[in-house]
Amino acid sequence: MADVFGFDNPVKRRHHNWAKWDVADDELPMTIADMDLPTSPQIVQALHDKVASATYGYEDIPQEYYEAVQGWLTRHHRFTPPLEWMSFATGVIPALSSLIRTLTTVGDNVLMLTPVYNIFFNSAANNGRHPLASPLDYENASHTYSINWADVEKKMALARTTMMVVCNPHNPSGLVPEPEDLAHIVRLARQYGVIVVSDEVHGDMLWDDTLDYTPILSLPEPLRGNVIELISPSKTFNCAATHACMVLIADPNLRAHAVRGFNNDEIAEPNLTAVPASIAAYRDSDEWYAAMLSYVRANIELVNDTLAREMPLITPVKMAATYLPWLDCTDLFAAHPSSPVSSVSPDYQSTEVEALDRPHTVSDEFTAFIRQTSGLLVNPGGEYFGNGATFIRMAVACPRHQVEDALARLKRSYDLWCEQH
Amino acid sequence: MADVFGFDNPVKRRHHNWAKWDVADDELPMTIADMDLPTSPQIVQALHDKVASATYGYEDIPQEYYEAVQGWLTRHHRFTPPLEWMSFATGVIPALSSLIRTLTTVGDNVLMLTPVYNIFFNSAANNGRHPLASPLDYENASHTYSINWADVEKKMALARTTMMVVCNPHNPSGLVPEPEDLAHIVRLARQYGVIVVSDEVHGDMLWDDTLDYTPILSLPEPLRGNVIELISPSKTFNCAATHACMVLIADPNLRAHAVRGFNNDEIAEPNLTAVPASIAAYRDSDEWYAAMLSYVRANIELVNDTLAREMPLITPVKMAATYLPWLDCTDLFAAHPSSPVSSVSPDYQSTEVEALDRPHTVSDEFTAFIRQTSGLLVNPGGEYFGNGATFIRMAVACPRHQVEDALARLKRSYDLWCEQH
The missing domain is CATH 3.90.1150.10 (Aspartate Aminotransferase, domain 1)
Structure with a gap:
């Protein structure tokens, strides 16, 4: 080619x-998970056009941004979330850190499957929460990971466990949770009063044609009420520095609470590249x-x-x-x-x-x-x-x-x- | 011309x-304080060059950014702060909100001179602090504002008053505090254990040739230990959406505390436009x-x-x-x-x-x-x-x-x- x-x-x-x-x-x-490859010409062109405006004032988030996200998820992941589920944040980690502050209490456990992207630990620890690990099982012979359900349930059941951060697909293990895995996590979380936040920045890059990435909010009701999905063009399109994350929340009360937190934490406003880069990525690339x-x-x-x-x-x-x-x-x-x-x-x-x-x-x-x-x-x-x-x-x-x-x-x-x- | x-x-x-x-x-x-004028050609060119790199990964903040800020303050405001006083934040209001969270306690008073840029009130109120107003005196005949020192001191002396936000020069009154005004504020603040945060985004635009804007940290020791100065090219160069603020803090302990807060709040990393736009503004425009x-x-x-x-x-x-x-x-x-x-x-x-x-x-x-x-x-x-x-x-x-x-x-x-x- x-x-x-x-x-x-x-x-x-x-x-x-x-x-x-x-x-x-x-x-x-x-080391760092950004690409040394040029990003899509459509993104580059969109940013050149934006820069050419020569005026870099305060921005709104246009409807076409939400539509571009919806179109991408529909075309590539057979998932068409309503536009009203979406809110903007200045990045996945800013959003995660804000959600931890807004939706959990100091001293709470934030559960995660390890080995896992280490910054999840920082987001919890920096905010006075306790990062609680549930180690994945590892089979030495086949070099494959799997979830230790007994351990997950034991730790989910702790009174102080109020949030679980899922990495879907999982970094660094490369594990792609099956829909039933995600459903089981969400069912346990519902049972024990835990909010599930799913970082899905690696969802666009799968190498096993027999596996599909499952956007966690594509699970059917009633498996949506306690779930937050974070997507971003950052990894797929090598544009982490455009500082753009879309936060999807189906439940209106949870969404209102989360978005209030983004506003208080001042991570709800786009810089001049976030909107055009995201639209060009999701719609044109x-x-x-x-x-x-x-x-x-x-x-x-x-x-x-x-x-x-x-x-x-x-x-x-x-x-x-x-x-x-x-x-x-x-x-x-x-x-x-x-x-x-x-x-x-x-x-x-x-x-x-x-x-x-x-x-x-x-x-x-x-x-x-x-x-x-x-x-x-x-x-x-x-x-x-x-x-x-x-x-x-x-x-x-x-x-x-x-x-x-x-x-x-x-x-x-x-x-x-x-x-x- | x-x-x-x-x-x-x-x-x-x-x-x-x-x-x-x-x-x-x-x-x-x-209405909104951004310009409908094209920004400087040097900024536009710097952003075109950055966009042309076609790779938008995670960034460091280079030494030349700090030097550009130092050069600007030296050339235009006769003030040469040491580079180590400077820290980056994604904007003046994100920085202010973070400083309020990090350096004050829920329920504290955040004092400000009114009428004042209303978002200061939001930053305090959103974080469970009490925005406390000290109204400026207004002389109807001359249409001029002045500080009501008795009121400022009375409110500074309240046990719960732990921060004062100064707008220097003042928006919307257009008041330009004299060096002695700023010194008096800082002395009172030292006396009553108050941290002074000075938003100086309007410092580059003065219309009265008999007046100078005084960067608050250009006050001599010992009037620096409890002071934080926020500057940004956002207003002067019409680039609010480049999301760049430089936070100057002379006291190393206060600075360490503040910067830890910026990290926890995830407002310490530059998007891809912040560094090149700020350098082009402060150095080349x-x-x-x-x-x-x-x-x-x-x-x-x-x-x-x-x-x-x-x-x-x-x-x-x-x-x-x-x-x-x-x-x-x-x-x-x-x-x-x-x-x-x-x-x-x-x-x-x-x-x-x-x-x-x-x-x-x-x-x-x-x-x-x-x-x-x-x-x-x-x-x-x-x-x-x-x-x-x-x-x-x-x-x-x-x-x-x-x-x-x-x-x-x-x-x-x-x-x-x-x-x-």
């Missing part, structure tokens, strides 16, 4: 204040989206093939979703243990931890070793709690040659680690 | 989701700035001259700052009273009020009458509490012909009001 969107060409991000690229000149960052999916899927296959061939002691978890391969290094650390001084044992599994006070794990030691020996930056799995201590995470939505470079660097570090441990 | 920046040409804002222009086709909005000042000054003079000639019962307060003429209609309402049914008496002066629960005033009746009879929208002074009940406010940073249109509409409504009342 011709590279009509320029995915093979590197986007200049070094020395341009991108957080991901704040690294030394010879280092290669594969299907062609770019299809090409991006195909391109990133090939990157993930390249990672899988290269690891199997050259680094057999690192096994990618079966990636059903996200562009963030989650790499199981348990066999590597078993065959080549880290130094005993600076790491915890590979069978360490965190269950209830503070966001910013996690133990140093072998994954931290390994990623530091990789950076030191090859200049490659990947995320230590310990960041994500659960059984992450023996995993690493690598973002691969980037030009193919960058993935090849990253894999070559990883191979160099892998060989050195095996030699030295 | 040649119109090199196109100020005479209307910027197309009707039907483009600008909040100010969400009006009927035959209506003319002169002095020529545009000088031309804009000259243009808007002429608009204000046109308002003053036209009122004196054609509408003698409306008297503009001497506008030392802001592009928001504050028009005293006391004589008009004395000569032509409103209907007694729907208004309060012209000598109504609010002192302690809830943000969203203010009485209907004659200014509301008059502005509704203006809208109905000529399609002109201006703000009723009652919105701003204090003695605003007999005032109206009109934003005039727009093409000259738009000011002329607005004045012609106002004249039509004025004549009709005089006929019918």
Whole structure:
């Protein structure tokens, strides 16, 4: 397929204040979940048009924004939410943090399935709530995760558990909850008086054709009253800095309460890029989206093939979703243990931890070793709690040659680690 | 002077989701404080360049942003704050709301001088704090405001008063506090354990050559420890939707506390326009700035001259700052009273009020009458509490012909009001 969107060409991000690229000149960052690919030409054009207006005053949110979101969900996810379910917020994490403040009380438990995107922990802990982990079960033989229902129910039933944050599909495990999984979560939540907030920013990127992402509000009544769905073009269209999130809430009372919180927290007003970028993404960028999916899927296959061939002691978890391969290094650390001084044992599994006070794990030691020996930056799995201590995470939505470079660097570090441990 | 920046040409804002222009086709909005003038070409170019990067991921805040702010304050306000005093927030009101949450306690009084920008009241009330007004003194003969120091001290001394929000220069009164005024406020605040937050977004627009705006942190030690200064290019450069505010705090402990709050409240990360627009504004746009000042000054003079000639019962307060003429209609309402049914008496002066629960005033009746009879929208002074009940406010940073249109509409409504009342 011709590279009509320029995915093979590197986007200049070094020395341009991108957080991901704040690294030394010879280092290669594969960490933060944004793309090193150009976004859709329609988004770029929409922002050029907006900038050309030369006047950047206070904005309204037009009806066509809500319609664009509705159209996207209808075309790609067979889900047509009423427009009145939607409210704007300046981002998924600002919305989540505000919802935690508005809908729970200081000291409450906020339940989440680990390993999970670590900022969920911060949102809870920063606001004086207790991030409560329900670790996913992990089958070592098949390298697959599943929900531990007994543990979820036990923790949902705690009096202080008032919110559960779901990551659907799940980052970093790549788990795609089935509709029945989501329904079971919502039923338990109803039973125990828990509000479910579902972060669905990875819902547009699935790699297993036998699986569908299920928008949580597409569940039938009565499974909607205690549910909040967060979507954003940020991951799919590489536009996190447009600061746009759509919050979908079916229940009018819950919605009014949540939106009041967004207003008080001053996260309800769009900057000048949020509206045009979101409309161009959701309404006009299907062609770019299809090409991006195909391109990133090939990157993930390249990672899988290269690891199997050259680094057999690192096994990618079966990636059903996200562009963030989650790499199981348990066999590597078993065959080549880290130094005993600076790491915890590979069978360490965190269950209830503070966001910013996690133990140093072998994954931290390994990623530091990789950076030191090859200049490659990947995320230590310990960041994500659960059984992450023996995993690493690598973002691969980037030009193919960058993935090849990253894999070559990883191979160099892998060989050195095996030699030295 | 040649119109090199196109100020005479209307910027197309009707039907483009600008909040100010969400009006009927035959209506003319002169309300919200954003400009209908094109912003500086350097800002437009900087945003075009940023948009052209086609990748909109997570950003860092570069050193050159802080240096641009420092350079602006040095060149235009003889004040060179250390870079380490500065922190980024997504806007002045998000920062103010966060500071109120972080640095005061539910039930505390937040003191402010009225009439004042009404959103200050919302920031306090939305967060369970009590907006406490100290009305400015007003001399009817000279149409000038001054601070009632006895009242300020009485209210500062209340045990529950823990923050004072200053508007420097003052919106809507146009009052420019002298350095000694600011010093006196800060001394009283130190004496009574009050934190002073100064919103200085109007500091770049002064019309009285005998007066200077004083950045509050340019006061000498020991008048800095309990002070927070908020600046933004939003008003000066017509870029409110770039969502950028610089928070200056000299005291390191206070700064650490405040910044922790910005992080918890998720207002510490820049969208993709905040950094390039702010740098281009503060570093590269002095020529545009000088031309804009000259243009808007002429608009204000046109308002003053036209009122004196054609509408003698409306008297503009001497506008030392802001592009928001504050028009005293006391004589008009004395000569032509409103209907007694729907208004309060012209000598109504609010002192302690809830943000969203203010009485209907004659200014509301008059502005509704203006809208109905000529399609002109201006703000009723009652919105701003204090003695605003007999005032109206009109934003005039727009093409000259738009000011002329607005004045012609106002004249039509004025004549009709005089006929019918």
